[in-house]
Amino acid sequence: MTHADKAAEFNKNEAKVNWHDKALWYVREKRDKSAHGVIGWEHIRDVASGIKANVLSNLDNYLIEFEKNALNNGIKVHWASDAKEHNEIVSKILADNNAKKVVKSKSMLTEECHLNPHLEAQDIEVVDTDLGEFIVQIAKETPSHIVLPAIHKTKEEVDDLFQEHIGTKPSEGNPEYLTNEARKHLRNKFLNADAAITGVNFAIAETGGIVVCTNEGNADMGSHLAKVHIASMGIEKIIPKEEHLGIFLRLLARSATGQPITTYSSLFNKPAEGKEMHIVIVDNGRTEQLSREDFRASLHCIRCGACMNTCPIYRRSGGHSYDATIPGPIGSILSPGKDLTKHSSLPFASTLCGSCSNVCPVKINIHEQLYKWRQVIVKDVKQPIVKKSILKVAGGVLANRKLYNFSGRMARFMLKYAPRFIVYSKLNAWGKARDLPEVKGQNFDQWYKVKRKNNG
Amino acid sequence: MGREAILKSVKENKPTLIPLPMLDLNNFKEDINLLEEFKEKVKLVGGSLKELSSSETLENEIKKLYPNAKEIVDCSNQSTSLATVTISEGTNPKDLQNIDLAIIKGEFGVSENGSVWISENTFPIRVLPFITNDLVIILEKEKLCLHMHDAFSLISERERTFGVFISGPSKTADIEQCLVVGAQGAMSLSVFLF
The missing domain is CATH 3.40.50.10420 (NagB/RpiA/CoA transferase-like)
Structure with a gap:
């Protein structure tokens, strides 16, 4: 099971997840208060x-x-x-x-x-x-x-x-x-x-x-x-x-x-x-990690757990979803070094917001290492076909200006007028458990041009 | 086997030597009252603190605070008559399981975190400050330092056997993050300043 699958299990009990999230954030706040003193x-x-x-x-x-x-x-x-x-x-x-x-x-x-x-x-x-x-x-x-x-x-x-x-x-x-x-x-x-x-x-x-x-x-x-x-x-x-x-x-x-x-x-x-x-x-496995220049600094860790308490993913997915001895952000850069295939979903269990690196007492660049593991993993470990195809299509669209503008118009149209069951189908991971924001008629480019024209 | 393989692997995989950085203690200068800061931090970590006035005796104050203590070990060298149990290097540590109160002389306190350094020189059996139900530490109020950097320079010349920085009573928050004082070590810690 991937991290996301296990996180979905943990999220079945919403009250517990909310408690877990708040309890750990409270510890993060105590850390701030103490450190700032x-x-x-x-x-x-x-x-x-x-x-x-x-x-x-x-x-x-x-x-x-x-x-x-x-x-x-x-x-x-x-x-x-x-x-x-x-x-x-x-x-x-x-x-x-x-x-x-x-x-x-x-x-x-x-x-x-x-x-x-x-x-x-x-x-x-x-x-x-x-x-x-x-x-x-x-x-x-x-x-x-x-x-x-x-x-x-x-x-x-x-x-x-x-x-x-x-x-x-x-x-x-x-x-x-x-x-x-x-x-x-x-x-x-x-x-x-x-x-x-x-x-x-x-x-x-x-x-x-x-x-x-x-x-x-x-x-x-x-x-x-x-x-x-x-x-x-x-x-x-x-x-x-x-x-x-x-x-x-x-x-x-x-x-x-x-x-x-x-x-x-x-x-x-x-x-x-x-x-x-x-x-x-x-x-x-530590000397092996020492040999990896990009991931060596993960061995600085003094096991304080601050990166877990602050991580928006950890707080809402629970430690067991990582299926590793050390969970959370630091675990997600240590574990792939031990078994890349087993732990290949872990470096993706992050928003790359960088909060972990900000609180780390020994300044490990955790979020940068997570990003680096992703580069290694997409090369070395077989990726799910849906993810692969979507990224391929996205790459094509993003590389072509006309196609990009057309897709943007299509997407805005669909989000506005398509029936709910299509917009919130299984393919739209962003629509899980929340409503998407209201769609405006223009994109930024159009809005900006109109605005400039009106203001002379 | 292990040793040679590990050292060889480290040697092959380590980066080129990175120099050891120096700590600049000037970064931590603080114009604070060490005593007031120490008192505040002892309370913060769940300990209690009593500054003896000239009219109060250590003996009476300890009796007042722990009126029910029967099995008492006193290693403080303050010539009180509180001790009911005497121990020596030869005492079996397990025989200390019913000790109600241990009194130990602290060497110095650290203002930034309310901890007190005690070392094996001042108590003959290592488990004493942990196994006792309640712990009293006696400390001279002049013996305070600002932070852990000063603390380590104060103990740099000691005979190294066993020593511990103790900050408050034993505690845990492992059940739903509720703080409970009195986990596996002493249930309470009182620092007496004189």
Whole structure:
């Protein structure tokens, strides 16, 4: 199914779509308010973007530096070329420690690698401990947003899920009650976990340390209680120096939710006495994306989700319509790099309005890259026959002045006098769910000429 | 396997070296009252804040705020008699599951976001500030910096083990975007300035 087909599914529940649209726009507004309150915000964005560009141009050396420093601090470092290797490494660490119960905090990388099903097949219990991720896990779904994983669920749906899975009482979707029940349930999981898996927000080459940011405190509850902490990171998470965290931590939460900083920004440099800490560095297609000059900057992404919150398409189509680990505008430039055929409809899921690029804290030219993917896709991937024929005809009309003027007159005539069932037939995508504007008798050219004549 | 393949692929695919840009701190100069800004931001992120007057003692004020706390760990070094539980490096982190209140000394606060830096030097078990039901951070009111750039320069010489910037109590808005304070970490955070 294409993005448009899946978006049509999501749009069947109009009230829900309207809520989704407004809820995300509200987050965008909070981001604006928060960002505008920072003096020098644009300078921070510029420098952040420049640091990320430097990182990509020197990534091999930074990775080596990071590894050396992490090893010196007693952290074990592993490298995985793809998802399979990543999952095998994690399995092996767990097996070596006889770990059967695992708590996980948010990590889009482990979603990308499909780690949960891999571990569950080996009889290992994996519990997602971020509340949003916990909700989608028990619903047997995937996150529909990278920062707000369960934004597609209503509170009543969460209520039903909790009744079924953790035995709560019916509460008509009371968020305080449900959150508190989840807290009790997850406490028990944290206290009995053998190992904790977390993501990595930033990895610092200069110190070999990592930073994990959460609002709930779940990454810290997991990693400090369990004997083993495994942190999985994509190669692009590297930043050169610790002082650069000052820049990225100022940008991240403000761009994501409008908070001035996440509740917890935890700096892990050494494992605690008697504990083990592992870092798995993963490629899984990133070096390939690095090779594509036009799309390289997509690796600057710090996963704040601002491009999703602002995107008029995302807000009205829902994260699942993208059928990809990372949805929304940034996902639509990352996913085609992994599987061009499967994700060929994603770069078209945009109005190219550029709002995503405007809010991106690391200044990725997202809408330009979407446009560039389109050029690649129409060459490499077979396009639907209707779209192809229409574009061919349109090309012919636009290239011929007389034909263009004639078509314009025809169109205006038809829109004015043709019966409704013809004008609003299936061929007219612009007439779906809305009325076209009233048609005037003249086109602009005619109107302008008449106007000039009258005014002398 | 992984390592060599990844490094080789990065080397082949990376662009020519782009220089590291410099941050110009002059862009962030602001003539503000650090204390007032800090107070405002602690409240914004859901924390509470109390500035001790000369007639108030830390002990009494904490008792007033948390009258029902029974299991109390005090790592603040302020010679209060509040502690009912003592912990050390050897304590099993899981034994802290019933702690009602932890009192920890903050090293400094950051005005731009209401966060406080606490590091392993000031509490012996890493999970303490997260697993405790309520958290009190004691902070000298002179120890405030303007923004995160200053914050990182303040901790640049530390012994690096574990440390965390904490901004308010744990929270979530994962159910229909309704903000609920008290997710998996501490249910409340109170900053006491003295």
